[in-house]
Amino acid sequence: MANRQHGGGPEELLPAERPVRFLTDTGAAVRGRSRYPLPSPELLRRAYRAMVVGRRFDAQATALTKQGRLAVYPSSHGQEACQVGAVLALQDGDWFFPTYRESMALVTRGIEPTEVLALLRGDAHCGYDPHRHHVAPQCTPLATQTVHAAGLAYAERRKGSGRIALACVGDGATSEGDFHEALNFAAVFKAPVIFLVQNNQYAISVPLDRQTAAPSLAHKGVGYGIRSERVDGNDPVAVLAVLTAAAEHARSGHGPFLIEAHTYRLESHTNADDATRYRTDAEAEEWRRRDPIARLEAYLRRRGHLTDEDTAEAATAAEDFAARLRTAMNADPELAPLGMFDHVYDVPTPQLDEQRASLRSELEAEEALA
Amino acid sequence: MNEGLRKAMENDPKVLIMGEDVGKLGGVFRVTDGLQKDFGEARVIDTPLAESGIVGTAIGLALRGYRPVCEIQFDGFVFPAFNQITTQLAKMRMRSLGTLELPVVIRIPCGGGIGAVEHHSESPEAYFTHTGGLRVVACSNPSDAYTMIQQAIECPDPVIFFEPKRRYWDKAPVDRDLSKAVPFDRAVVARPGEDVTVLAYGPMVKTSLEAAQADENHSIEVVDVRSLNPLDEETILESVRRTGRCVVVHEAPVFNGYGAELAARITEKCFYHLEAPVLRVGGFSTPYPPSRLEDHYLPDLDRVLDAVDRTFAW
Numbered sequence: 065m066a067n068r069q070h071g072g073g074p075e076e077l078l079p080a081e082r083p084v085r086f087l088t089d090t091g092a093a094v095r096g097r098s099r100y101p102l103p104s105p106e107l108l109r110r111a112y113r114a115m116v117v118g119r120r121f122d123a124q125a126t127a128l129t130k131q132g133r134l135a136v137y138p139s140s141h142g143q144e145a146c147q148v149g150a151v152l153a154l155q156d157g158d159w160f161f162p163t164y165r166e167s168m169a170l171v172t173r174g175i176e177p178t179e180v181l182a183l184l185r186g187d188a189h190c191g192y193d194p195h196r197h198h199v200a201p202q203c204t205p206l207a208t209q210t211v212h213a214a215g216l217a218y219a220e221r222r223k224g225s226g227r228i229a230l231a232c233v234g235d236g237a238t239s240e241g242d243f244h245e246a247l248n249f250a251a252v253f254k255a256p257v258i259f260l261v262q263n264n265q266y267a268i269s270v271p272l273d274r275q276t277a278a279p280s281l282a283h284k285g286v287g288y289g290i291r292s293e294r295v296d297g298n299d300p301v302a303v304l305a306v307l308t309a310a311a312e313h314a315r316s317g318h319g320p321f322l323i324e325a326h327t328y329r330l331e332s333h334t335n336a337d338d339a340t341r342y343r344t345d346a347e348a349e350e351w352r353r354r355d356p357i358a359r360l361e362a363y364l365r366r367r368g369h370l371t372d373e374d375t376a377e378a379a380t381a382a383e384d385f386a387a388r389l390r391t392a393m394n395a396d397p398e399l400a401p402l403g404m405f406d407h408v409y410d411v412p413t414p415q416l417d418e419q420r421a422s423l424r425s426e427l428e429a430e431e432a433l434a
Numbered sequence: 435m436n437e438g439l440r441k442a443m444e445n446d447p448k449v450l451i452m453g454e455d456v457g458k459l460g461g462v463f464r465v466t467d468g469l470q471k472d473f474g475e476a477r478v479i480d481t482p483l484a485e486s487g488i489v490g491t492a493i494g495l496a497l498r499g500y501r502p503v504c505e506i507q508f509d510g511f512v513f514p515a516f517n518q519i520t521t522q523l524a525k526m527r528m529r530s531l532g533t534l535e536l537p538v539v540i541r542i543p544c545g546g547g548i549g550a551v552e553h554h555s556e557s558p559e560a561y562f563t564h565t566g567g568l569r570v571v572a573c574s575n576p577s578d579a580y581t582m583i584q585q586a587i588e589c590p591d592p593v594i595f596f597e598p599k600r601r602y603w604d605k606a607p608v609d610r611d612l613s614k615a616v617p618f619d620r621a622v623v624a625r626p627g628e629d630v631t632v633l634a635y636g637p638m639v640k641t642s643l644e645a646a647q648a649d650e651n652h653s654i655e656v657v658d659v660r661s662l663n664p665l666d667e668e669t670i671l672e673s674v675r676r677t678g679r680c681v682v683v684h685e686a687p688v689f690n691g692y693g694a695e696l697a698a699r700i701t702e703k704c705f706y707h708l709e710a711p712v713l714r715v716g717g718f719s720t721p722y723p724p725s726r727l728e729d730h731y732l733p734d735l736d737r738v739l740d741a742v743d744r745t746f747a748w
Binding site for chain 2: 188189190193194195200201205208210211212213214215216217218219220222223229241242245246248249252253404406407408409410413414415416
């Protein structure tokens with residue numbers, strides 16, 4: 065019996081035979097028309113600037129980790145097109161569900177970098193107000209946030225708000241059960257949600273061929289009745305084109321959309337990882353050649369949409385951003401230890417009150433000794 | 435249960451029921467019987483068959499102001515959702531410094547005694563009471579079922595709501611005046627007594643009351659703990675200080691069970707009032723046995739009375 069939820073055949077859901085590309089590796093326009101409209105020059109200029117600032121932020125955060133200012137930092141250097149594209153494809157009222165690797169996306173969303181890094185510095189589990197930015201807390205277990213995004217998007221659909229959700233995951237997380245349950249629930253509930261898989265080829269050290277035997281990660285959407293696409297994740301024009309179409313698909317009531325973006329993290333998984341143990345320099349070099357910023361810059365310059373002044377302005381903005389971050393991160397905020405009891409429940413339980421009193425007397429004793 | 439859910443849905447349009455077979459069928463125990471007919475498919479939602487997905491999407495719905503009540507079909511099926519419950523549902527409020535509130539209720543029919551097959555008779559409460567951020571409650575009688583489910587749904591915290599499945603068929607008068615109801619985080623003295631306090635919750639309250647009734651030698655006070663986290667120590671400690679003896683009863687295995695927390699707390703806080711150590715009655719440390727053996731596994735009236743006798747023989 066055919067499923068009434070999905071009228072057409074699976075071919076309507078299938079991703080393109082090759083990842084969608086607008087730019088060659090050197091930033092020339094590829095030949096032929098795409099099924100996706102070309103993003104506006106204005107959007108691409110914004111993306112360029114955000115990627116330049118984002119990359120500088122990422123480098124600064126990595127440096128701060130080496131200086132011991134952050135406990136850990138998972139870099140997204142190399143993935144700038146996805147980090148920035150994911151955010152620029154959304155409207156202010158839409159909801160973003162990040163993983164721990166989305167710090168660059170979060171600063172692109174306009175969240176103070178110190179608030180973004182509070183998690184990785186150990187100040188708070190989430191340093192920003194999720195309601196203010198419509199951004200869920202960064203998620204450290206894999207794929208748990210995808211079901212939340214499906215549920216929230218379903219709520220938006222019920223309300224008829226026209227808002228959508230976008231959840232990021234990596235290639236490794238597509239093996240988690242929650243990823244599959246999220247796709248399934250989202251499809252059945254016709255939830256307006258985009259699942260963006262940044263396939264950066266490795267789940268820490270484990271390569272994609274140990275993660276899946278599927279033809280592509282995008283193909284996983286088809287079994288759930290989800291329109292799916294794969295895109296060159298280092299081609300900012302293609303990333304924005306597909307994400308914009310996906311957002312429109314979700315917003316106009318067609319349900320979820322799955323995107324697999326092929327990209328590469330040029331750094332190790334985190335500062336605690338050593339990528340030389342599982343991949344070669346030659347491979348990284350190959351991806352370095354497909355640098356999303358250089359490609360977009362070449363493309364925009366060739367079309368006359370980007371000048372020397374523009375690139376200089378972006379570079380200065382990036383340096384300013386990094387300098388402000390350095391200063392801000394050199395301050396050591398006082399943390400209130402008793403605050404850990406504040407938000408466990410709406411009102412603390414008698415047992416928590418007892419434990420808080422015990423910690424308070426410890427602190428008072430320490431203070432008396434000091 | 436059914437009336438309580440109905441009332442909660444009438445009072446607040448944000449209340450949704452989600453789960454497997456909760457719609458047309460009314461749930462395998464018919465707890466949601468007729469609710470989809472009266473409130474529609476948009477509020478009583480038959481979900482795909484995936485517990486993590488049920489709880490995870492409920493979290494997403496709650497983030498946008500809904501109050502989802504998730505039915506887990508049987509106790510033994512809650513484990514696929516364990517990660518969502520303990521790492522997400524429980525922690526979101528603290529993770530977000532109080533900005534994200536998740537008023538989600540997870541209803542779990544629990545316990546044995548109905549001759550069910552494997553995975554249908556479990557008592558997993560201790561897994562959840564161990565996790566900060568969750569409220570864990572168990573109802574033991576029809577009146578509490580009616581009031582406590584409504585209080586749980588109104589509560590701004592996530593609540594794990596245990597329903598002793600063998601008591602679904604119990605009949606008793608229900609006080610419908612919610613304003614007079616005891617708050618659902620308080621224990622109640624189910625039967626006053628003088629010589630020994632028996633602490634029980636969920637299915638074991640009835641068993642303990644029957645034991646108290648049967649004991650001609652001792653005056654047994656039965657306290658229905660009701661809320662496992664938070665714990666109403668005031669009511670419990672007051673009773674034990676008065677009687678000087680205490681027996682804790684639950685279906686779950688004694689070893690590392692919830693009763694260990696009660697016994698330790700009572701020992702610490704009532705040490706000089708105790709005439710005997712706090713004794714525990716509960717299941718064995720085996721997987722739940724095949725149903726034809728469950729009568730040997732489940733604590734019954736005799737095991738409760740035996741423990742009572744032992745506290746007097748100390």
